Amino acid sequence: MGKKRILVSLMLAACWFLSSQAFAIDSTRTVLPNGLIVLHSENHNLPIVMVTLIVRAGQVHEPGEKAGLANVTAELLSEGTKARSSKEISEALDFIGASLGISAGADYTTLTLSVLKKDIQKGFDIFSDVLLHPSFPQEEITRVKELIKGSLKHREEDPSFLAGRAFRKEVFGTHPYGRLMEGSAETIDFITREDMMQFHSAYFLPNNAILSVAGDLTPEELQGMLQQYLNEWKKAVVPLTVFGKPAGKPGRSVLKIEKDLTQATLMLGNLGIRREDPDYYAVSVMNYILGGGGFSSRLMRSIRDEKGLAYDVQSFFAAQKESGYYQISLQTKNESANTALAEIITQVKRITAEPVSDEELSEAKSFLTGNFLRRLDTNRKIADFFAAVEFYALGLDYRTNYPGYINAVTKEDILRVARKYLSAEQYVLAVVADQKKAGLQYPEK
Amino acid sequence: MKYFGLLFTLVFFLVSGNAGASDVTEYTLENGLKIILIEEHKAPVVTFQVWYRVGAKDEPAGRSGLSHLLEHMMFKGTPKYGPSVLSRTVQKNGGTDNAYTTKDYTVYFEMLSSDRVALAVELEADRMQNLTLDPKETASERNVVMEERRLRYEDDPQNALFEEVMAAAYKVHPYQRPVIGWMSDLKNIEREALFKYYKTYYAPGNAVIVVAGDIDGEEMMKHIRAAFDDVPRGPESEAVMSREPDQRGERRVILKREAELPYVLMVYHTPSFPDEDSYALEVLNGILSGGKSTRLYQSIVYDKKIALAADADYSGFSKNPYVFFLAATAAPGKDIKDVESALLLEIEKIQEIPPSEREVQKAKNQIESSFIMGQDSIFIQAMKYGTFEMLGGWKLIDTYVEGIRKVTAEDVMKVAKKYFHEENRTVGILVPEKKVKSEE
Numbered sequence: 001m002g003k004k005r006i007l008v009s010l011m012l013a014a015c016w017f018l019s020s021q022a023f024a025i026d027s028t029r030t031v032l033p034n035g036l037i038v039l040h041s042e043n044h045n046l047p048i049v050m051v052t053l054i055v056r057a058g059q060v061h062e063p064g065e066k067a068g069l070a071n072v073t074a075e076l077l078s079e080g081t082k083a084r085s086s087k088e089i090s091e092a093l094d095f096i097g098a099s100l101g102i103s104a105g106a107d108y109t110t111l112t113l114s115v116l117k118k119d120i121q122k123g124f125d126i127f128s129d130v131l132l133h134p135s136f137p138q139e140e141i142t143r144v145k146e147l148i149k150g151s152l153k154h155r156e157e158d159p160s161f162l163a164g165r166a167f168r169k170e171v172f173g174t175h176p177y178g179r180l181m182e183g184s185a186e187t188i189d190f191i192t193r194e195d196m197m198q199f200h201s202a203y204f205l206p207n208n209a210i211l212s213v214a215g216d217l218t219p220e221e222l223q224g225m226l227q228q229y230l231n232e233w234k235k236a237v238v239p240l241t242v243f244g245k246p247a248g249k250p251g252r253s254v255l256k257i258e259k260d261l262t263q264a265t266l267m268l269g270n271l272g273i274r275r276e277d278p279d280y281y282a283v284s285v286m287n288y289i290l291g292g293g294g295f296s297s298r299l300m301r302s303i304r305d306e307k308g309l310a311y312d313v314q315s316f317f318a319a320q321k322e323s324g325y326y327q328i329s330l331q332t333k334n335e336s337a338n339t340a341l342a343e344i345i346t347q348v349k350r351i352t353a354e355p356v357s358d359e360e361l362s363e364a365k366s367f368l369t370g371n372f373l374r375r376l377d378t379n380r381k382i383a384d385f386f387a388a389v390e391f392y393a394l395g396l397d398y399r400t401n402y403p404g405y406i407n408a409v410t411k412e413d414i415l416r417v418a419r420k421y422l423s424a425e426q427y428v429l430a431v432v433a434d435q436k437k438a439g440l441q442y443p444e445k
Numbered sequence: 446m447k448y449f450g451l452l453f454t455l456v457f458f459l460v461s462g463n464a465g466a467s468d469v470t471e472y473t474l475e476n477g478l479k480i481i482l483i484e485e486h487k488a489p490v491v492t493f494q495v496w497y498r499v500g501a502k503d504e505p506a507g508r509s510g511l512s513h514l515l516e517h518m519m520f521k522g523t524p525k526y527g528p529s530v531l532s533r534t535v536q537k538n539g540g541t542d543n544a545y546t547t548k549d550y551t552v553y554f555e556m557l558s559s560d561r562v563a564l565a566v567e568l569e570a571d572r573m574q575n576l577t578l579d580p581k582e583t584a585s586e587r588n589v590v591m592e593e594r595r596l597r598y599e600d601d602p603q604n605a606l607f608e609e610v611m612a613a614a615y616k617v618h619p620y621q622r623p624v625i626g627w628m629s630d631l632k633n634i635e636r637e638a639l640f641k642y643y644k645t646y647y648a649p650g651n652a653v654i655v656v657a658g659d660i661d662g663e664e665m666m667k668h669i670r671a672a673f674d675d676v677p678r679g680p681e682s683e684a685v686m687s688r689e690p691d692q693r694g695e696r697r698v699i700l701k702r703e704a705e706l707p708y709v710l711m712v713y714h715t716p717s718f719p720d721e722d723s724y725a726l727e728v729l730n731g732i733l734s735g736g737k738s739t740r741l742y743q744s745i746v747y748d749k750k751i752a753l754a755a756d757a758d759y760s761g762f763s764k765n766p767y768v769f770f771l772a773a774t775a776a777p778g779k780d781i782k783d784v785e786s787a788l789l790l791e792i793e794k795i796q797e798i799p800p801s802e803r804e805v806q807k808a809k810n811q812i813e814s815s816f817i818m819g820q821d822s823i824f825i826q827a828m829k830y831g832t833f834e835m836l837g838g839w840k841l842i843d844t845y846v847e848g849i850r851k852v853t854a855e856d857v858m859k860v861a862k863k864y865f866h867e868e869n870r871t872v873g874i875l876v877p878e879k880k881v882k883s884e885e
Contacts, residue, residue: 025488045487046820086747087738094736095807097814116814143750150753150776156705157602260703260879262595294541295520295532305529308588311596331596363537370539373558377488378821 025376027212027386028219029396032226034235035207039386040222041214043379047117049215050383051127054391057203058107059176060322061241066191067176068183070104072145073196077102077111079140081133086140089126098123100130106177107321108391109204114380117216120225128229131204136196149185159265159432160329166255167267167430171325175246206233212387214379243322246271249428254442257432264337264433264440265329268344272317272324272421275392281405282413283317283421288364289356289414290347290422291315291328296363298347303330309340317421321392326421334437341429341440349424355411369403469830469839470662474670476678478649481830481839482665483657485823491658492824493565494554495573496831498653499646501548501624502685502764508638510626513546514590515639519553520544521582523575528582531568538564546624549764550835556824559659563668569654570672573647580636587631594625602704602875603774609698610710610873614768618689648679653834657827685765689714696871704877706753707781711788711872712768713864718761719841722863724848725856726769730759731808732800732857733771733791738807740795741773745787751779755788762832769864781874795861799854812849 027041062069078100079086093100098115100123111131115123155161165180172178182188213222248271273279284292291299291314303313313330328348332340376382376399389398431440468484504511522528535542540557542565555565598604608623615621626634654673656665692714716722734741734757741755755773771788775781819825830839 043487046817048818048821087743090737091807094738095803095810097811114818116817143747146750146776147746147753150706153705153777154753154774159600262599263592293536295529296536301529304589306585308585309592311589311593331600332592333595363533367536367539370558370561371536371541373488373490373539374541374556377490377823380821 025382025399027396032206034233036230036233037210037390038226039210039212039390040219041382041386042217042219043214044216046379047216048379049115049117049120049213049217050379051113052212052383052387053111053131054210054387055109055204056107056208057109057199058105059179059181060107060243061203062176062199064174065187066195067179067187069191069195069199070109071181071183072148072188072191073199074102074104074109075144075148076136076141076196077130077134079144080135080137081129082135083133084129089130092122092126096122100127104181120217124225124229132233134200136193138193141193145188148182149188152182152185159259159261162257162259163265163267163430163432166257167269167327167428168325170253170255170428171249171270172246175244175323177246177320177323202239205236205238207235208238210387210390212383214383246323251426253428255430256435256440257430258435259432261434262333263331264334264431264438265331266337266341267327267329267430268427269325269327270423270427272326273319274324275319275321277319279417280319282409282417284368285361285364285406285409286351286414286418287315287317288368289360290351293364293367296367299328299344302347303340303343307343309336334434337431337433337438338441345424348422351418352422352424355415361411361414365406365409368406372402472666474649474674476649476676478673479653480666480669481653481655481834482660482662483826483830484660484662485657485826486659489559489659490556490823491559491562491656491660492554492556492827493562493569494552494655494827494831495569496653496655496835497551497646498651498835499682500546500550501622502619503646504619504622507630508634509622509630510590511634511638511642512551513625514587514631514634515642516544516546516551517586517590518578518583518639519572519576521579521586522577523571524577525571525575526568534568535564548620548624552831562660566668566672570676573652574676576643578636578640578643583636583639587634590625591628591631594628594631597625598623602702603708605702606700606708606710606873606875609700610712610871613696613698614712614714614871615689618687618765619685620765620767645680646682649673649676650678651682653831655827655831657823689766692869695867698873699876700873701876701878703879704875706777707775707877708772708875709781709785709788709872710770710772711870712770713869714766715759715769715864716766717763718836719844722860723761725852725860726759727761727812727849728805728808728852729795729857729861730757731811732804733757735811740791744791745773745784749787750776751787752776752784762836764836785872792861792865795858796865799858802854805852805854805857809849
């Protein structure tokens with residue numbers, strides 16, 4: 001049975017390649033004299049334009065005692081510029097039905113603009129203004145810091161937030177990836193207006209950024225806009241950041257957090273891989289089979305489908321620029337915590353002990369290669385995709401190369417990466433639960 | 446939802462757009478099955494959706510959660526595609542599938558590359574007729590849904606308040622009950638009840654197929670006819686007859702449980718689309734909330750700094766009259782009474798002075814813009830057509846767009862006066878407490 005199925009899916013995979021050719025989604029790449037990388041995907045099927053700008057200014061660039069600096073800087077960009085107040089910015093954007101998103105991440109800050117073609121000039125005018133001329137008004141800083149602290153408190157209502165915060169801190173130790181993007185109430189208080197202004201002028205540079213545009217815009221129109229709005233953006237030397245390597249956690253760490261809840265939230269994992277690690281594709285296939293593949297994954301089939309223990313269970317590898325982590329998580333009623341944990345451990349043991357089946361391998365490859373198209377089926381996704389491809393240096397032909405990377409993965413590769421990154425003995429486990437009811441058999445570290 | 450996503454609020458309003466933008470055709474088979482095809486060739490992908498006109502509002506008393514549990518069971522297979530096989534089959538063809546249940550309808554969908562869409566047709570035709578509903582699988586899936594309930598409601602303070610408020614706002618109409626079902630009802634749902642429900646509602650006469658994306662209409666209809674032509678029409682299903690009586694005084698509910706911050710949720714009974722007032726209510730929603738420049742955020746979050754978030758939500762796309770929501774999470778150390786008063790003050794303002802022309806235009810622009818942006822996604826496109834079809838016909842999309850365009854500042858003030866009065870209001874307050882008795 002296994003063999004027949006492989007044949008079928010290989011055949012179908014071939015068809016998919018053929019059919020995808022009719023819809024070439026491409027991007028041009030230009031480097032401007034000021035160092036800004038510009039990616040452009042022209043699609044005139046709808047009168048909309050999607051802009052994504054990535055600036056290498058993230059959590060990894062902020063000092064530990066000022067954790068949250070990248071985040072609060074990002075939040076402040078749209079809260080006032082030299083020419084516009086916070087209210088004027090939101091009023092102008094709302095009036096044209098545009099949306100501006102600004103968010104800091106572990107490695108970079110992203111600015112996105114979604115706007116109708118007819119309003120692109122107005123939209124891009126504001127977009128460039130918040131990018132180049134934020135004024136960081138003190139009263140807005142005070143207000144936004146209070147909002148962030150308030151929302152941190154609010155999020156403590158969410159057991160996954162509590163588990164994730166404890167989990168990443170334990171996995172990454174003092175490495176920036178171990179902190180919350182928002183920092184903590186204490187570190188937020190340390191951040192000053194000068195810190196933000198410095199952070200902005202040091203990192204928000206054209207030679208430190210990638211601009212990706214998709215939608216109803218010709219190269220000439222784009223050229224004109226860059227000339228008009230980003231011409232004054234000047235190249236400068238980007239400060240050198242020395243990245244430490246996270247040490248990782250030897251042995252087993254069990255973190256228990258008490259909360260009066262009906263369910264236990266379990267989060268188990270450890271350090272993972274960098275996005276640019278050559279193992280990335282073998283890990284993608286392995287993770288699909290273990291717990292990334294929804295209803296096709298082993299964890300889901302066993303824990304949800306067969307045992308009815310949880311609504312959702314999944315594993316994922318967060319592969320970031322400098323490092324990464326993997327995590328297996330689920331929620332189950334307190335009383336089932338031990339049973340569910342035992343099953344997670346069983347599945348980790350199994351995938352590190354024996355090769356996956358031919359059928360599992362071929363199904364995983366068919367999904368990952370076939371579903372890849374879906375990652376490019378809207379203008380928003382296209383703009384984001386090409387920006388990320390550039391950031392991780394995957395190459396403009398990544399879209400056509402990806403299926404090859406996935407199809408090259410063998411059963412041996414999968415066993416090798418499973419053994420390299422997963423362990424049934426060494427891991428960090430965070431458990432948020434009514435601990436008495438959960439009665440976890442593992443003692444705390 | 447069999448997996449992920451939002452259960453009761455599949456919040457997708459702001460579907461708008463010009464109904465004529467894509468190539469749309471409609472067919473009805475002899476067995477009553479309606480088909481809407483939306484040809485859109487910008488990417489080689491297709492979404493195939495089956496909409497059943499059945500949701501939580503149709504459940505018998507004591508069986509809340511039946512529609513949603515049945516939705517889960519639809520993934521447990523048929524004699525041909527056994528348990529756990531359905532989704533795997535879709536996935537190994539590079540696609541994804543899922544489903545969701547609302548108070549009014551239940552939707553199943555696949556997203557596939559265009560050369561695989563025949564697979565979706567076959568799977569959906571098969572499970573429309575041949576669902577196994579194995580008793581052991583039923584018992585196991587019931588446990589899964591109970592875990593889902595714990596995850597989304599029992600352990601989520603703001604969602605738990607939502608249930609309390611809706612249960613208080615309705616005393617007659619089944620919108621009183623949560624889509625996921627009360628825990629005690631869930632425990633009692635057996636295979637027989639599911640089977641009867643399935644046989645009553647899952648049939649061509651009660652279903653609509655919506656396909657959007659890179660399809661050839663004629664080719665698509667060949668597949669659909671081959672798979673569905675011979676399926677019997679099924680019984681006539683009855684519309685929900687119950688009508689919620691006018692509310693004659695404010696209702697208040699207090700929920701005390703472990704939480705970090707107080708939260709207020711208030712609702713007013715309002716008519717649904719295509720009622721004449723629904724357009725002005727939609728614009729009013731946009732004036733109150735929907736961007737940082739709108740009234741609730743500016744007044745309560747930005748100026749007064751007493752809340753972390755303050756939002757309105759009007760869900761006009763309901764089969765029967767539903768409610769207008771206002772909600773706010775108190776900032777740390779702030780009194781929830783002040784937050785509630787601030788929300789009410791905004792209501793009073795708009796009842797006394799009409800909004801500015803610019804505010805009205807801004808709300809309309811936002812609706813129009815998200816209409817157009819929504820067309821970028823074939824999934825959202827299909828959802829839009831399906832939703833309007835459930836409410837009376839997809840051609841109502843044009844009626845909706847026209848209705849929104851005609852709204853004036855006076856209309857907005859008028860509906861605010863008509864519906865936002867104390868007698869018509871239900872208020873829920875979440876009071877954080879350190880220790881709480883859990884449901885069981």
